[in-house]
Amino acid sequence: MPIFHLRPAAAHLDHAAWSSCTFRGECWVNAKDEGTARGIASGKFQNGGATIPGVSETPSPWRDIDLVAVLEVPAGPSGMRIPENTVVADH
Numbered sequence: 001m002p003i004f005h006l007r008p009a010a011a012h013l014d015h016a017a018w019s020s021c022t023f024r025g026e027c028w029v030n031a032k033d034e035g036t037a038r039g040i041a042s043g044k045f046q047n048g049g050a051t052i053p054g055v056s057e058t059p060s061p062w063r064d065i066d067l068v069a070v071l072e073v074p075a076g077p078s079g080m081r082i083p084e085n086t087v088v089a090d091h
Helices: 017-019 034-045
Strands: 002-006 027-030 068-075 087-089
Touching: 002 034, 027 034, 034 068, 034 087
Parallel strands: none
Antiparallel strands: 002 027, 002 068, 027 087
8 A cells, every 4th residue: 555645734734723633743644545544644633522613513634635735655754664554653
């Protein structure tokens, strides 16, 4: 499976959608496609109990193409092998 590098846009880290997330840094995901990679990151880092006032469903920034860029890469950070459906975060 391909590895996807997800990189939050620094200019948009103040977007309200980030208030529901526990992590706002770069990560790598081994997934079958970009949509699945975004979903795995969202599930890993989004606080399900968080809400944005006035919004019925808190959107995930990990699924938003304007807030997180995604690039398919050959391996994780420093050539790391990443198991299928796993997220590796760069803390």
